[in-house]
Amino acid sequence: MGKLFGLIGHPVSHSMSPSMHNDAFRNLDVDHHYQAFDVKEEDLEAAISGIRALGIKGFNVTIPHKVNVMKFLDEVEEEAKLIGAVNTVVNKDGKLIGYNTDGEGYLQSLLKVTGQELQQMKTLIIGAGGAARAVFTVLSKYGVSELDIANRTNEKAAILASECNCGQADVEVLSIEEAGERLNEYDLIINTTSVGMSPHTDHLPIHLKNLKKAAVVSDLIYNPLKTKLLLEAEGKGATILNGVGMFVEQGALAFEKWTGVAPDRHEMENIVLKQLGGF
Ligand code: NAP
Numbered sequence: 609m610g611k612l613f614g615l616i617g618h619p620v621s622h623s624m625s626p627s628m629h630n631d632a633f634r635n636l637d638v639d640h641h642y643q644a645f646d647v648k649e650e651d652l653e654a655a656i657s658g659i660r661a662l663g664i665k666g667f668n669v670t671i672p673h674k675v676n677v678m679k680f681l682d683e684v685e686e687e688a689k690l691i692g693a694v695n696t697v698v699n700k701d702g703k704l705i706g707y708n709t710d711g712e713g714y715l716q717s718l719l720k721v722t723g724q725e726l727q728q729m730k731t732l733i734i735g736a737g738g739a740a741r742a743v744f745t746v747l748s749k750y751g752v753s754e755l756d757i758a759n760r761t762n763e764k765a766a767i768l769a770s771e772c773n774c775g776q777a778d779v780e781v782l783s784i785e786e787a788g789e790r791l792n793e794y795d796l797i798i799n800t801t802s803v804g805m806s807p808h809t810d811h812l813p814i815h816l817k818n819l820k821k822a823a824v825v826s827d828l829i830y831n832p833l834k835t836k837l838l839l840e841a842e843g844k845g846a847t848i849l850n851g852v853g854m855f856v857e858q859g860a861l862a863f864e865k866w867t868g869v870a871p872d873r874h875e876m877e878n879i880v881l882k883q884l885g886g887f
Pocket residue numbers: 710734735736737738739740759760761764800801802803805828829830851852854855856858
């Protein structure tokens with residue numbers, strides 16, 4: 609009999625995860641199904657009880673439940689604890705175990721652009737929310753030696769730097785303005801804020817006037833596929849990376865945890881790009 613998987617969040621109607629996972633199930637020739645469930649904040653505990661009662665085998669968690677869901681799980685894996693958020697849950701014989709595949713998903717997509725040089729690249733992360741925590745944690749763990757952070761709210765960046773530096777990274781916390789002035793120091797600049805996301809596509813998280821040509825500029829946003837930040841960076845000769853690869857990888861890693869099988873990432877990416885109008 610097919611097994612049920614899903615996504616909980618609010619809102620979820622535009623999520624690309626159902627088509628991505630259902631297509632991967634079809635390719636495996638199994639009768640599993642992935643369903644998006646719109647769950648309001650006040651209904652989270654009841655939703656988790658429902659998942660247990662119905663024997664749903666695994667699920668993704670998205671905004672606004674990534675942090676609050678942790679208290680309703682039986683176990684949370686070490687990296688997810690460090691990040692402070694869960695985006696993937698596995699139901700192992702009735703025990704709900706939480707993971708975070710956002711960070712590792714981002715790292716895998718980034719390595720395709722930077723290769724092994726990543727460790728030596730002086731890096732600036734803009735933002736200090738959940739996605740920034742995931743990215744900072746995996747990059748410091750990977751061994752990126754200089755990892756600075758700038759955020760609108762400075763205190764949040766300072767807390768992130770003290771809680772998520774699990775490697776030996778040399779870290780400086782900067783204001784957005786300072787980081788902009790010193791942008792020519794950075795080989796890799798990563799926007800983890802929502803600034804520039806549709807419909808506010810004319811917004812920039814940082815000014816690029818001091819960007820060096822050889823830099824890599826990465827934006828976690830995938831809608832639009834090229835944010836203003838990426839368009840300007842590309843215009844200045846930088847290498848750019850959008851959030852599609854991260855989205856696909858975090859989903860593929862979740863799929864592997866649920867099924868033990870690696871899905872076809874290219875097929876997943878095609879489905880996502882089709883939904884985003886990228887073809
Ligand atoms: P979050 O926890 O709410 O954090 C939002 C971040 O954006 C904070 O640093 C916040 O700064 C900053 N921010 C928001 N509005 C701003 C503004 N007007 N000016 C300056 N800074 C602003 O959200 P999140 O979960 O980290 O997600 C952030 C982005 O990453 C979203 O665009 C999301 O779509 C994207 N994302 C992509 C993937 C993927 O698979 N590609 C996965 C996860 C997230 P303050 O701290 O000052 O509020």
